[in-house]
Amino acid sequence: MSSRTRRISQDSQENQIIEERIVKVNGDVAIKSYTKGRFLGKGGFAKVYEFLSLDTKQVFAAKVIPKASLSKARARQKLMSEIKIHRSLHHTNIVRFEHFFEDDENVYILLELCANQTLNELMRRRKRLTEIEAQCYLSQTISALKYLHEHRVIHRDIKLGNLFLTDKMELKLGDFGLATKLEFDGERKRTICGTPNYIAPEVLDGKQGHSYEVDVWSLGVLAYTLLVGKPPFETSDVKTTYRRIKMNAYAFPDHVSVSDEAKSLISMMLTNDPAMRPTLDQVLEQSFFTKNVIPKLMQAGTLAIPPSSS
């Protein structure tokens, strides 16, 4: 079955009807319609909107990528790789890939809607999180990462803005734009990618190549950021940040109380030699994750105020 699409333009951007035109093998044409709703956010090339399926009444987050931004072969390949990897993944802590189609102007990627935004917005409102919240969000991130690594996928861009929250407050890892799938287990990747604050030292070094351990490093940066309120190696310019990462120069500020268990876990994950970094299973065995019962989900009230300590 081949698929071609057409778009009916209306005056206003909102409530615009997007039509997916599906040409079946026998030549019949089926049309699926969506209403474009609320603007949700903006990425590199993509704008993300709520899309309502007029057939099923389901609401999705739709990544709309203008074809004009895909004129370079590299950009097209990158998007195709993102789609190929993301559509093969099925896990409760990974943003569900629903469907993709195109029309003359855009490529549309329909994703599970995460109505409570990302940990980025949460941190802006809350500044820093309690240890219970960090345990809850980090263990869900680790579930997603374990699934990815078991399927030979490295995410390579673990950061606040790629960790989404659903209306039920379930954490979902998204954005597979920098992800890569290894051909075999011992393969080392060489492409420099990632987000400055979260990038692992072996990626900056570039000589030895990198693998699954880069996600554990970023998880360490994430853990620090959730508990302290700012990333460990942050400075006002990227070069200095990179220098700090290479020298492992970070500290816990005196004015924030962080438990010894959390500090010990973070320092293990932020080990510069990737071979010495713990695996995800070893991370989960640390007392930070075993010393108390971790709630499966946080309550929606914690989007604005800390959970009560009782």
Ligand code: ADP
């Ligand atoms: P890019 O890959 O181009 O960086 P993102 O995937 O980061 O784009 O999406 C950009 C923004 O769109 C996000 O920061 C978020 O605000 C919003 N967004 C993306 N995916 C979803 C989703 N599944 N549910 C709700 N909002 C989303």
